[in-house]
Amino acid sequence: MASEKSKVIDSxxxxxLIRRRRQQLGINRAEDFVALMKKYTGCxxxxxxxxxxxxxxxxxxxxxxxxxxxxLFYDTAHIYDKFVKLTLPEGWDExxxxxLMNRGLINEFKRDLELAQAGxxxxxxxxxxxxxxRREPLPF
Numbered sequence: 001m002a003s004e005k006s007k008v009i010d011s012x013x014x015x016x017l018i019r020r021r022r023q024q025l026g027i028n029r030a031e032d033f034v035a036l037m038k039k040y041t042g043c044x045x046x047x048x049x050x051x052x053x054x055x056x057x058x059x060x061x062x063x064x065x066x067x068x069x070x071x072l073f074y075d076t077a078h079i080y081d082k083f084v085k086l087t088l089p090e091g092w093d094e095x096x097x098x099x100l101m102n103r104g105l106i107n108e109f110k111r112d113l114e115l116a117q118a119g120x121x122x123x124x125x126x127x128x129x130x131x132x133x134r135r136e137p138l139p140f
Contacts, residue, residue, distance in 0.1 A: 030054065070092065112127075
């Protein structure tokens, strides 16, 4: 097991920052955020995993981190290193909002965000509809 000094990421701080940003967006229930993330990124984590992340008890896998930040910062384009960018679904190098706008889905996202802010997204019919985030295989 890695010692505290050898950890690259401060999981407690990371979790607190994630929780704070989620709440800044007005999403007070973690289950609504988890459902929103599943729908718009395909990343399906349990509510307990989200609690563990936000409380710093769990180190984030890269795929989960990318999905969380994609939803938390849906209006911001991200810069990824070349290896990560090659493995991401198409459109993930753009802000989620821009990607959804290009695909005609931004109004649906805004409605879902409002439901999440009202604490009514998780378990709704809207949460059950997934958005395709797959990427075509690379040609090599």
